[in-house]
Amino acid sequence: MTAALSVRAATKSFGGLVAVNEVSFDVRQGELLGLIGPNGSGKTTMLNLISGALKPTRGEIALSGERISDLPAHRIAQKGVARTFQLVRVLPSLDAEGNVMAGAVFGHMRSWGAEAHKLARALLGRVGLAGKGHMPVDAMTYIDQKRVELARALAGNPRVLLLDEWLAGLNPTELKLGIALIDDLRREGRTIIMVEHVMDAIRSLCDRCVVMNSGRKIADGDVETVLGDPEVVAAYLGDADA
């Protein structure tokens, strides 16, 4: 079976800095893959390459065997890749429902009008924002904005969902809710790549982990094996933030 997403020797340089260096991995259908590594190791850049925010300098990325790495971001979104951003990006002039609708109207699975409104309300309910559809998003708390962003990413029913530190910055109670929510998505069979630092979340959610360090992939396998890998331990110990 072809992988839901496959990354082949993806490379991205910014001038002299190679942020992603010959990275290859596969994500199977319905798998939740953790993409981990110390700060600055190239995780966000990797997601940017997949979503089309950046073009790879070399290498190839394919969605169910179809090459997407030479498409513009909007075409990749239409093919079925949706994402959230490390620094949350909501649309301030729209209310919560409008923000979620943005993901429903132009993406992979499209709807419009009453149907899109209905979908947006249902998704807001799902991420725990039932009844807050008409709230202006800039009046929302950080976690609620993150929820809106997740609902927006889900609104096009994507084939692959990219989450960039979606759980970062949440307090312990919120974190529990957040983990339960992602677990719920996993159970419904979504294919997810999750960049994360929260170890509890990685242990309880991920089927498999890819570890990056200084732009390179240094480990790839099931969570416990990978986290026990001496090279991974060394990479994390070398990074004060981890």
Add this chain to the structure above:
Amino acid sequence: MTPFTNDELKWLGAGAILFAVAALLPLVDQGFYLSLSVNIMLYAALCTAWALFSGPTHYVSLATAAFYGLGTYTVGLGIDAMPYPLLLAIAALIGAALAGLVGAATLRISGVYFVIFTFGLAELVRQLVTWTQTKFATAIGLYVFTDLFEQHIYWMLVALTAAVFLTAFLINRSRLGFAMQIIGNDETVARHVGIDTARSKIVLFMISGAFIAVAGAIMAPRYSYIEPPSAFNPMISFLVVIMALLGGTKRLWGPLVGVIPFTILMDQVSARFPNHTMIVIGLAFLAIVYLIPNGVTGLLEQARARWKARAARMGQEKAA
């Protein structure tokens, strides 16, 4: 298309009545007020068409004179050979085509370059027309003789303005309008939810350019004698920006709030102090950009938001 809501039907009805009333003006006066109203209606159409594109994208276009002049010249060149309504349609196509070319070439560059590029473009088109005329024709200008009078021009402008408003209204409630709203908020998000941002902007610029060219074509008979400095007058581009920004571009009717007082002001200034129009325009431009960047409608909306917030606070205090 989604069905109209009651609110939308009310707006449509109110708009239709207002335009019908405006169309009655020539029955009341055929002199000063009609001529002033032609200018008001012209700038209402130009500014609303301009804001259709520049409002949501925040790209300031100074190419208005280019579209307008091409519309005027379409009529000037074709009036002896083709029926006038056909020329209006051709003007629309030429305007859309030029906007499409400019859009494809420039909408990927940043806003500042876009301003300069569109200004340069307007001048370039003007120079090209002048050069072609001196090279291949005997006279610099063109005569436009029609049996259209001031009131006919006025009625056509009313119809055009109504068409611009209706189009903008329909776009705003369409997927394209929604896409533009998202692009105006965050272009990165727009791309990542699947919006072809370049295409959306180009389509909107083309619609805007087509309307502006038609405005020029409608005005052609009023000039009688068309020459590049008047048809491609860069002043048109600047006035449109000033009036649209004065009114505010966030609402459909925003530009209108700037057009009416400013057209009257300019009319007074050019009648009484004909040598000082540039000073007034320059000062107005600075004042708007520094003092009311969101226009009069922006101010009104801020005031309304403050008032609402205060009312909400008072309500809470009462409840407590």
